[in-house]
Amino acid sequence: MSGDNIFxxxxxxxxxxxxxxxxxxxxxxxxxxxxxxxxGVDGQDLALYCQMLGDDSLVQAxxxxxxxxxAPELEEEVALANIALDLLGQARLLLARAGQADGTGRDExxxxxxxxxxxxxxxxxxxxxxxxxxxxxxxxxxxxxxxxALFTRLADxxxxxxxxxxxxxxxxxxxxxxxxxxxxxxxxxxxxxxxERMARAVTDVWPLTGELFATHPVEAALADQGVAVDPAxxxxxxxxxxxxxxxxxxxxxxxxxPTAEVAGREGRHTxxxxxxxxxxQRVAREHPEATW
Amino acid sequence: MVAAASRTEEHRRVWAAAAAVTDPELPMLTLADLGxxxxxxxxEDGAAQVWITPxxxxxxxxxxxxxxxxxxxxxxxxxxxxxxxxxxxPWTTDWITPQGRRKLTEHGISPPGGAPRRPAGPVPLTLLxxxxxxxxxxxGSAETEELSRFGATSCKSLHRxxxxxxxxxxxxxx
Numbered sequence: 001m002s003g004d005n006i007f008x009x010x011x012x013x014x015x016x017x018x019x020x021x022x023x024x025x026x027x028x029x030x031x032x033x034x035x036x037x038x039x040g041v042d043g044q045d046l047a048l049y050c051q052m053l054g055d056d057s058l059v060q061a062x063x064x065x066x067x068x069x070x071a072p073e074l075e076e077e078v079a080l081a082n083i084a085l086d087l088l089g090q091a092r093l094l095l096a097r098a099g100q101a102d103g104t105g106r107d108e109x110x111x112x113x114x115x116x117x118x119x120x121x122x123x124x125x126x127x128x129x130x131x132x133x134x135x136x137x138x139x140x141x142x143x144x145x146x147x148x149a150l151f152t153r154l155a156d157x158x159x160x161x162x163x164x165x166x167x168x169x170x171x172x173x174x175x176x177x178x179x180x181x182x183x184x185x186x187x188x189x190x191x192x193x194x195x196e197r198m199a200r201a202v203t204d205v206w207p208l209t210g211e212l213f214a215t216h217p218v219e220a221a222l223a224d225q226g227v228a229v230d231p232a233x234x235x236x237x238x239x240x241x242x243x244x245x246x247x248x249x250x251x252x253x254x255x256x257x258p259t260a261e262v263a264g265r266e267g268r269h270t271x272x273x274x275x276x277x278x279x280x281q282r283v284a285r286e287h288p289e290a291t292w
Numbered sequence: 293m294v295a296a297a298s299r300t301e302e303h304r305r306v307w308a309a310a311a312a313v314t315d316p317e318l319p320m321l322t323l324a325d326l327g328x329x330x331x332x333x334x335x336e337d338g339a340a341q342v343w344i345t346p347x348x349x350x351x352x353x354x355x356x357x358x359x360x361x362x363x364x365x366x367x368x369x370x371x372x373x374x375x376x377x378x379x380x381x382p383w384t385t386d387w388i389t390p391q392g393r394r395k396l397t398e399h400g401i402s403p404p405g406g407a408p409r410r411p412a413g414p415v416p417l418t419l420l421x422x423x424x425x426x427x428x429x430x431x432g433s434a435e436t437e438e439l440s441r442f443g444a445t446s447c448k449s450l451h452r453x454x455x456x457x458x459x460x461x462x463x464x465x466x
Contacts, residue, residue, distance in 0.1 A: 075450075079442035086446065089350025095378070168349055171384065171466045179441060186354055236441040241415055248417040292396070 006063045036099055041227055045218045046159060047102030051111065052216070052265055053150075054094030055122035058112060059273070060143060061087035066130050076133070079179055083140070088171040093165045093221065100161075101224050113284035117274050118267040125208040127264070127273045134194075134201035136186055141180035142205055143243050146212050148173045149234035178256050181245050188249025199251050210260030212238070212253040219265070302370075306340040309334045309368035316353050317445045320399045321377045323357065327387025330378055340365050345383045347350035348446045348466075349461075353381040385447075385465050402451065402462035426462045428453035436460075 037043055064084035071077035092108045099106035125143060130136065151173055154166035187198040213235040215223075222228030239257060246253045263269070283290070310332060311324035317368045323329040323344060331343040342361050358375040385404035388396075393403035405424040427434050433455035440450040440458045441464075448461045 075440035075442065078440065078444070082442045082446050085350040085352075086348055087350070089346075089348060093349060160380075163381070165349075168346075168379050168382040171382065171408075173351060175464075175466065178416060181417065182441075185417065245415055245417065 003175065013105075035161060038160075038225075038227065039102060041159065041225055042269055043101045043103055046162075046227065047098040047220055048218050049222050050094045050098035050101060050162065052121040052219070054091045054098060056126050056143070056147070057094065058091035058275065058280075059120065059122040060126040061085075061091060062134075062276055063126065063128075063130055064140075067136065072133050076267050080136070083176050083179065086169075087151045088178070090165065090172070093168075094162075097161050109284065113281045117269050117277055119268065119275070121265050121267060123264045124270055125205070125212065127270060127276055128205075129272055131198060131201065131204070132197065133183075133206060134197040137180055137183040137187065137198070138201035138205040140176060141184055141245065142209055142212075142238075142242065144173050144177035144180055145245075146231075146234065146238050148177055149237050149241075150229050150231065153229045153234070157228065160191050162227065184245055184249045184251070188246070188251040195238040195250065198249070202246065202251055204253055206254045207258060210258035211257075211263055211265075213257060214260050214262045214265070215231070216243070216262045216265040302334050302340075303332055304363055305368050306334065306342065306370065309364045310342045310344075310361050313357060313364050316356045316360075317447075318396070318401070320395045321388075321392050323361070325389050325392030325395060327389060327392070328357075328383055335374075337372070338429045339374055339376045340370040341376060343376050343378050345378050347383050351446060352394070353445075385463060388463070396463060397429045400429050400460055402460055404463045404465045407465050424465075426451060428456060428458065429460055430458050431456040 037046060061084040064087070067080040068077055070079060076106045091112070094109040095108040098111060099108070125139060128139065129140075148170065149171045153165040155163050155165045155170060157166065184198065187194040189195070190198075213231050215230050215232050219228050219230055222234075223230035235257065239253075243253045307329075311322055311329055313323050315321045315326055317322070318326070323389065326347070328345050328347060329444050331414075333341040335341055342365060344354075344357060346363065354377065358377070361375045362373050365375075379430070383444050384407040386407045388404065396403040405426070425434065425436055425438075428451075431453060433453055435454040436451050437454060438449060439452055439459065443450045443461055447463055447466075449464050451462050452459045
């Protein structure tokens with residue numbers, strides 16, 4: 001092992017490859033998989049789909065980070081930061097894949113820091129207000145259950161890179177769901193007061209669930225080719241899981257998911273996204289010469 | 293053109309150098325112990341190419357490990373080094389070697405049990421630990437309790453031994 005100062009090692013350039021800890025060299029994460037596109041798959045479509053999944057992860061991670069220094073207990077702060085870190089890692093891989101697929105060669109930072117709100121493709125539930133801890137649990141429960149259903153299927157998809165990212169993410173998202181379930185049970189089946197707060201959180205989150213199962217034309221086209229998952233196909237499974245969890249938590253499942261149009265996937269967002277991105281992108285935009 | 297025999301020797305040297313690099317978060321473990329060193333190759337142009345895989349998608353230690361591998365292989369006499377990352381097949385804790393597990397225990401960290409076979413399977417609807425309860429790595433007692441499913445790093449959870457009362461970390465099964 002090198003006895004050099006670690007930061008010297010990280011900032012040193014080898015073969016033009018900047019080695020900052022969180023630098024652009026990380027796009028090489030995809031070097032292990034064949035990065036050519038599957039035959040017949042439209043690169044622009046694939047890039048857009050990767051942005052949809054990547055933006056869900058990135059925006060949700062940024063929301064979760066708002067609990068750091070502000071969680072009910074230190075253990076929950078660590079848990080939520082860990083979950084956010086997993087999601088950030090998934091977002092980096094997905095956005096790196098998007099830059100390969102669309103032929104621009106843009107790196108993860110270009111996607112994360114230099115797109116405006118109308119270019120983000122995440123679902124509204126990912127950007128929804130943080131709310132109280134019960135709301136955080138309800139949001140995480142719904143999103144992780146949904147993402148797990150998508151990733152499980154995506155792991156068998158025809159794009160080797162996307163399927164590798166999904167296969168890696170499945171284990172992590174399963175853990176996120178387990179965390180959300182444990183708190184839904186504890187709060188829902190806890191005191192009268194915690195029950196009431198958890199029930200309200202589920203009611204508040206429910207109107208945002210419909211969009212998760214609305215199919216964007218790109219999702220439909222790529223699903224036909226076996227590259228993507230049509231979210232409409234996981235609707236029933238996700239409902240069954242949530243129903244089971246909410247029943248065990250003595251909470252009433254608020255009926256079927258509402259029907260909704262595609263919105264975030266088309267770049268149409270709520271007013272919540274702009275301030276979230278302003279914070280996320282501020283340093284990169286104010287100091288365009290900075291590297292990290 | 294390098295002769296086949298010396299190429300094999302070079303291959304062995306690269307592997308040994310990369311395998312000995314330690315994890316910055318779990319410094320008692322080498323990359324070989326962790327099971328994240330996947331492949332070594334000497335390319336046509338004489339460069340040493342090393343493939344490693346991340347533990348978690350967001351593991352921040354990966355970049356540090358890449359730098360350390362780079363430096364270690366250079367120190368072993370290779371001018372051109374490429375450290376590459378591969379995602380497939382995904383790493384699970386089952387890749388940690390028996391030696392790695394022994395080292396963890398020796399350093400007071402409880403090693404993982406078997407990785408969950410079907411992570412996307414039924415939802416565990418219980419507040420009790422859903423995985424094997426780890427033994428205390430300090431006194432060996434099976435009477436332990438979970439303090440927090442998430443620890444100081446993504447890969448560890450926090451526990452306490454009811455017999456010797458010491459807290460300890462456990463490498464989570466994933």
